[in-house]
Amino acid sequence: MSDAPAASGGAEPPSKNALKKAQKEKEKAEKRAAAKARELADRSKKDADDAADVSADAYGELPLCGSKDYTVTGTKRVDIADAASNEDKEITFRCWVENARVQSAKLAFLNLRQNLSTVQAVVAASDKLSKQMVKFCGSISTESTLVVTGLVKRVKEPIKSASITDFEIHVQKLFIEAKAEIPLPLQVSDAERPLPNDTAVDEQTQDEGGERPLVSLNTRLNNRTLDLRAKINQSIFVIKSGVCALFQEFLSKRGFVLVHTPKILGAASEGGANVFELKYFGRPAYLAQSPQFYKQMLIASRFQKVMEIGPVFRAENSNTARHLTEFTGLDLEMEFQENYHEVMGVLEDLMLFIFGELNARYRKETELVRGVYHVDEFKLPESGKVPRIPFQEGIKMLREAGEELGDYDDLTTPQEKRLGALVLEKYNTDFYTLDQFPLAIRPAYTMPSPVDPALSNSYDMFMRGQEICSGAQRIHDSTLLAEQMRKHDPPIDPTGAGTKDYVECFKYGCPPHAGGGFGLERIVQFWLGLPNIRMTSLFPRDPQRVVP
Structure with a gap:
């Protein structure tokens, strides 16, 4: 008889590398499953939030004017310069955005302009105004054209960032009528500032404080429709x-x-x-x-x-x-x-x-x-x-x-x-x-x-x-x-x-x-x-x- 050992009837045990690889694949699969579950949960929550959005009909982007049939509402539009004569009244007006920012999940501020007048607008979450609307309003691109409905409220402290200092608008409805594409080739706020000393140069030069560039006359004239908004x-x-x-x-x-x-x-x-x-x-x-x-x-x-x-x-x-x-x-x-x-x-x-x-x-x-x-x-x-x-x-x-x-x-x-x-x-x-x-x-x-x-x-x-x-x-x-x-x-x-x-x-x-x-x-x-x-x-x- 041979002295060689008898052949084993079972497979060889897996190597250590193979075990590690299998463990990693298992962990990846578990992470993908968890991410998918979170995504589904978030989507369900969003769907639930959307379904519960009390402001769903009070904000958004309007269709291009004239592109769809539209029933005239007859709502009177006002000049924001007349804010003082409309204290505690609801007004509707067209304007555009000078600045929009989200302060928190429940609060956003906008600087709105109409002609030479500017006013601060407040969008605050409440039982009648959703956090979704706050987020939407605070993220609107600068220079977008809006139709806004809101209450005119007197403020306790003068608002230094607007020409209307004693009143602000508490937004109830806000719709984008014409959205501005970003980035803008010229910031309108820069066109409000003086020209560089050499008005013929193309380069941007720093202002006296060195904080922001002074935009040259050529740059302004090349983007004149934006420049003229200043x-x-x-x-x-x-x-x-x-x-x-x-x-x-x-x-x-x-x-x-x-x-x-x-x-x-x-x-x-x-x-x-x-x-x-x-x-x-x-x-x-x-x-x-x-x-x-x-x-x-x-x-x-x-x-x-x-x-x-x-x-x-x-x-x-x-x-x-x-x-x-x-x-x-x-x-x-x-x-x-x-x-x-x-x-x-x-x-x-x-x-x-x-x-x-x-x-x-x-x-x-x-x-x-x-x-x-x-x-x-x-x-x-x-x-x-x-x-x-x-x-x-x-x-x-x-x-x-x-x-x-x-x-x-x-x-x-x-x-x-x-x-x-x-x-x-x-x-x-x-x-x-x-x-x-x-x-x-x-x-x-x-x-x-x-x-x-x-x-x-x-x-x-x-x-x-x-x-x-x-x-x-x-x-x-x-x-x-x-x-x-x-x-x-x-x-x-x-x-x-x-x-x-x-x-x-x-x-x-x-x-x-x-x-x-x-x-x-x-x-x-x-x-x-x-x-x-x-x-x-x-x-x-x-x-x-x-x-x-």
Whole structure:
């Protein structure tokens, strides 16, 4: 018989590694089962909570307006600015979210805005308002548009984060009408703060406290629809609208007729400089750089006083803080009886009226903007006491202050600002007129001065040392006009396509007249003390920008 042991009838026992592996697999399976059980439990709880959500019909996201049939409720919508008159009342209003935050599972706060007014809203869980609604309201994206219903309640302590400080809204219903996508390319709160010192840079620079970046003007203009939501920007354009309304109000009461002159011209006028050419049914045409010729032609047509508010196009490659290639002109032209200073008086009183009414009617908006840029109050003279400084006297003032310039030199922008500071010091006013400019630096249709043939019956008006208006007595005799046009530098052909009708209209008798053209955007810029004129144009156009 063999000495070898008999073969075993059973399998070999598992190794230690195999036992460990099996144990791990068992533990993983148990964990998966436990997680699944928790998920099912959570889902059941959520389903139960949803079923028990007492606010289920009081919040959510509305379907796109107009996409579904909708029965008009007739619910009155109110302005939140009228919160004080609705104390302890339920109100419904449309607004948008400046900020939303969850304070706890049972409490959320929102800052809501409507126009220039902001109010704090409170969403607090109770027997009638669910924690689900609190969570929903506290997580709404900034800038989303809402429809809110709530109670107006007086608060014990003033709310510093809202313009409405004495009241808050206790939310009862809240629906998202238009949800804002995030992240936003520009925070509206950043657009409420001043521009960097160099408003032309693209980079973001830190503010004085070093806490947050100051967003450049280019970034703001590239995202203009968001930028325009800022309260400071809305205020700028409320004021701009106000200037137009006041301009028309003042002049209408004095018999001026509102006119609208062509902006597409068949030939370049005023010498053909600085005009934009365009294609017009296979032939060239040009955008009007001024309504000047048409205003005068209307005076020749027996319209005694005309005014216009309209676009002006200047093809000047100027990339300064006070130039645009498209701006809004406030123009007027009128007969005078004996002296062109009669017209200067109308222009001066017009601007004093506008300034005075801006202070009276638009004080809130003015202070909001000036508060951001820390601009001094605009100093005004009394009616009839606007300083009228002869150009030669202005030259003398500058020379005495150390400037070097000739008797008939045009003023540079720094010299204009320097003169403005000197006038403010001497006359205590930010608004004044320079009269009798050198003829060589004025348009060819300007009446030469009877005092000095090198001067002219022309004037500019200034705010804070910067020009806002250019005006003059116009030549109303066709022979003299043609002569001055030929002598102009560069010469202008009085029989050319763009000038012939204009020159000939004075052959049939035209009364003496004068007028002026204001730059609307400059008035707003200098009134508010803004660093860049582009801030006063909704969608500015300059040599570098034609979009958006």
